[in-house]
Amino acid sequence: MELRLSGKVAVVTGASKGIGLAVARALAEEGVRVVAGSRGPATSEGPVHAVQVDLSTAEGPAQLVDAAISTFGRLDILVNNVGATHPRTGGSGSVTDEDWTTTLNINFLAAVRTTRAALPHLLDAGARASSPSRRSTRRCPIRWSSTTAPPSPRWRASASRCPKRSVAGGCGSTRSAPARSATDLWLGADGVAQRVAQAGGGDPDAVAKGAVGQSVTGRFTRPDEVADLVVFLASVRSGNVTGADFVIDGGLIGTL
Numbered sequence: 001m002e003l004r005l006s007g008k009v010a011v012v013t014g015a016s017k018g019i020g021l022a023v024a025r026a027l028a029e030e031g032v033r034v035v036a037g038s039r040g041p042a043t044s045e046g047p048v049h050a051v052q053v054d055l056s057t058a059e060g061p062a063q064l065v066d067a068a069i070s071t072f073g074r075l076d077i078l079v080n081n082v083g084a085t086h087p088r089t090g091g092s093g094s095v096t097d098e099d100w101t102t103t104l105n106i107n108f109l110a111a112v113r114t115t116r117a118a119l120p121h122l123l124d125a126g127a128r129a130s131s132p133s134r135r136s137t138r139r140c141p142i143r144w145s146s147t148t149a150p151p152s153p154r155w156r157a158s159a160s161r162c163p164k165r166s167v168a169g170g171c172g173s174t175r176s177a178p179a180r181s182a183t184d185l186w187l188g189a190d191g192v193a194q195r196v197a198q199a200g201g202g203d204p205d206a207v208a209k210g211a212v213g214q215s216v217t218g219r220f221t222r223p224d225e226v227a228d229l230v231v232f233l234a235s236v237r238s239g240n241v242t243g244a245d246f247v248i249d250g251g252l253i254g255t256l
Contacts, residue, residue, distance in 0.1 A: 003235035006031025009072040010234065011064060013037045013055055013114060014082030018183035022223035023079055024048055026231045032077065035068040055082050056105040061113035065121065075121035077234045080111040080143035085185065085192065090199075115141045142233050180211050180252075182220035216251025 010027050014020040016038030024036045025048075034048045042050035051067045054060045068075050084106050086099070118141065186192045186208065193208040212220055226248055232238055233246075247253060 001237065003030055003231065003237060005231070005235050007033070008076040008234075009033045009035070009068060009074050010077035010079060011035045011037065011068050011075060011114070011118060012079045012081060013061075013064065013110065015050075016040055016042045018185060019181060019223045019226050020079075020081040022227040023081060023230050026224070026227035027077070027079075027234065030231055030235075032234075033072050035064065035071065037064040037067075037082070055110040055114065056102070058113065061110060062117040064114065065117040069121060074125055075118055076125045078115065078118045078122065078141040079230060079234075080114055080141055082110050083107045086195075111141075111143055115143075142230055180220055180249075181226065182222050186211070186220065212250070212252075214252055215249060219250060221248050221250060 005027070008031075010024075010032050012020055012024045012027070012034055015024040015034075015036035020036070020038075024034045028034050028047045032047065036042060036048050036050050037053050037055060038050065039052070039054050039056075041052055044050045049067075049071050051064055053064045053067075055064065065075065084103070086103075122141070180186055184191055188194070191204075193204040193211065196202070197204040197207045208220075212218055229246060229248060233241065
């Protein structure tokens with residue numbers, strides 16, 4: 001399937017590992033020039049230009065977008081991926097003001113600020129388009145929140161849920177909601193499974209198995225599965241899709 005993405009420019013936040021890295025690589029494979037933002041150091045490779053930036057700061061998102069414009073001169077695609085979670089096994093009373101502020105900054109305000117900085121350039125890319133096929137190119141931001149964003153009785157309070165739910169109500173952009181994914185966020189040495197197991201004196205593997213045991217497929221979502229959807233949503237093949245919500249959760253949330 002020809003996606004007509006070659007030559008486009010994309011900004012992907014939180015792109016040094018996990019889903020963000022998978023998205024950056026998938027877009028690059030389609031000929032997209034990718035500006036990959038991450039807090040830690042990263043190496044630019046081929047069409048992927050790495051930018052070290054702290055998106056939890058007020059100025060970080062604009063710096064990332066400016067880097068894309070100064071490097072490639074345009075911006076066509078924005079993928080708001082950056083986010084973090086930290087299970088508060090002590091319950092909601094253990095969540096401090098600092099926890100809330102940190103989580104709001106990285107899970108909500110980072111997306112708001114990056115979208116705000118990118119929007120004039122995305123609109124400009126649309127105004128420059130002259131043919132019907134170009135006009136149908138995706139110019140809205142693609143973002144996602146977790147399928148655990150609504151309150152869940154299974155897990156104790158996590159300060160990431162409310163900010164992620166706020167992102168879910170964002171400005172008519174296309175949103176992907178990946179389920180618990182096979183990344184370090186869940187399965188790493190300091191991931192959710194490890195932290196929950198330590199708090200309860202259990203086994204991380206058992207926690208991980210229980211986390212996906214409610215889904216139909218019984219497994220974690222792979223980063224490349226999310227990346228494939230993002231690439232499609234960024235392409236002309238989804239040109240008339242807007243304000244949509246696509247869930248990749250292996251049947252975790254029951255729907256008809």
